Amino acid sequence: xxxxxxxxxxxxxxxxxxxxxxxxxxxxxxxxxxxxxxxxxxxxxxxxxxxxxxxxxxxxxxxxxxxxxxxxxxxxxxxxxxxxxxxxxxxxxxxxxxxxxxxxxxxxxxxxxxxxxxxxxxxxxxxxxxxxxxxxxxxxxxxxxxxxxxxxxxxxxxxxxxxxxxxx
Amino acid sequence: xxxxxxxxxxxxxxxxxxxxxxxxxxxxxxxxxxxxxxxxxxxxxxxxxxxxxxxxxxxxxxx
Numbered sequence: 001x002x003x004x005x006x007x008x009x010x011x012x013x014x015x016x017x018x019x020x021x022x023x024x025x026x027x028x029x030x031x032x033x034x035x036x037x038x039x040x041x042x043x044x045x046x047x048x049x050x051x052x053x054x055x056x057x058x059x060x061x062x063x064x065x066x067x068x069x070x071x072x073x074x075x076x077x078x079x080x081x082x083x084x085x086x087x088x089x090x091x092x093x094x095x096x097x098x099x100x101x102x103x104x105x106x107x108x109x110x111x112x113x114x115x116x117x118x119x120x121x122x123x124x125x126x127x128x129x130x131x132x133x134x135x136x137x138x139x140x141x142x143x144x145x146x147x148x149x150x151x152x153x154x155x156x157x158x159x160x161x162x163x164x165x166x167x168x
Numbered sequence: 169x170x171x172x173x174x175x176x177x178x179x180x181x182x183x184x185x186x187x188x189x190x191x192x193x194x195x196x197x198x199x200x201x202x203x204x205x206x207x208x209x210x211x212x213x214x215x216x217x218x219x220x221x222x223x224x225x226x227x228x229x230x231x
Contacts (some may be wrong), residue, residue, distance in 0.1 A: 007190045035186070042177035043188040045196055112183060145171065146178040 006035065010035070010049065011112040015073060015087065017051050022024045025067050029053040030106035030117040032099070032127070039109070039138050040121045040147035048082060048089040052119075054103050055094050062094035094116075098127060098161050122154040123145040129163045137166050 014098050020026045030036070033050030053165035082089035095103045102124075106117035119127070121143050128136035128143075143149065157162065169215075 008193075010184050010186055035189075038185050038189060039182050040178065042174045043180075043185040043192065045192040046189060047193065111184070144173055 005154050005158050006094060007086075008049070011114045012085050013049050013051065013088075013090050014111055014116040016074065016076070017053070020053070023070065024056055025063055025070055026053040028103050028117075030103045030119055032102070032119050032124070034094070034139070036119040037121075037124050037143060039118045040124075041139075041142045042146060044142075048091055050093060051089050052093050052095045052099050052103055054100055064092065064094065067092055096122070098130060098157070101157075102127060113144075118129045120150075120153075120159065122150055122157055125149070125154060125165070126157040126161060126163055129158065129162065129165055132166075140165065 014031070017026070017029045017133070021028065027084070029051050031049065032040070032052040033048075034044065034046035035049050038044065038046070053062075053067075055062035057066070068078060068083065071085075072078065075085075076090075077084040079089065082091055102119045103117070105123065106119050109116055109118050125140050125143050128139045177188075179187075
């Protein structure tokens with residue numbers, strides 16, 4: 001991949017997600033995963049973007065085939081579980097439970113003039129605690145040490161979803 | 169890296185941080201490519217050495 005192609009086309013990703021809302025394929029979305037964490041922490045290496053969406057289609061497929069078709073018609077490519085824009089992989093993940101609440105409560109941002117939402121750090125921590133991989137624990141540690149955390153909000157989310165933070 | 173420096177990085181504007189992530193990806197790919205290049209240069213050498221060792225051992229055993 002050339003240097004130019006390996007840039008992260010995040011504005012294009014967010015613009016496309018806004019289009020999916022406009023055409024009614026999804027109700028709402030927010031940036032999640034590592035890129036959402038990076039909004040609050042130091043930059044770390046990540047190879048994809050996670051867009052967490054609230055589905056318009058509440059059937060089992062959550063409208064994912066229609067989302068793929070729409071984005072492919074706009075020039076996106078499919079590679080395994082990712083959709084690729086300018087060779088950058090993006091995962092569209094249907095929200096439910098904790099992640100749906102995280103989308104609804106996400107922070108409004110503008111990225112290169114594109115309106116979008118990004119998960120609040122308390123939700124990123126709770127989601128990481130629920131997944132519990134090594135990289136999720138590292139993400140929790142980073143957010144706790146580098147981001148401003150609303151402790152009562154975090155405690156409330158953890159309590160309602162029956163989650164615990166890893167022992168330090 | 170010192171925690172203070174990491175906290176300073178965390179305060180950068182998001183767009184700047186995304187540019188830095190892209191730099192990290194480029195560096196990581198370069199390191200991987202360099203390592204692969206080194207391996208492909210070294211592998212035939214080690215293979216030759218291993219084969220020679222194997223031959224010596226086999227010869228030693230058959231003698």
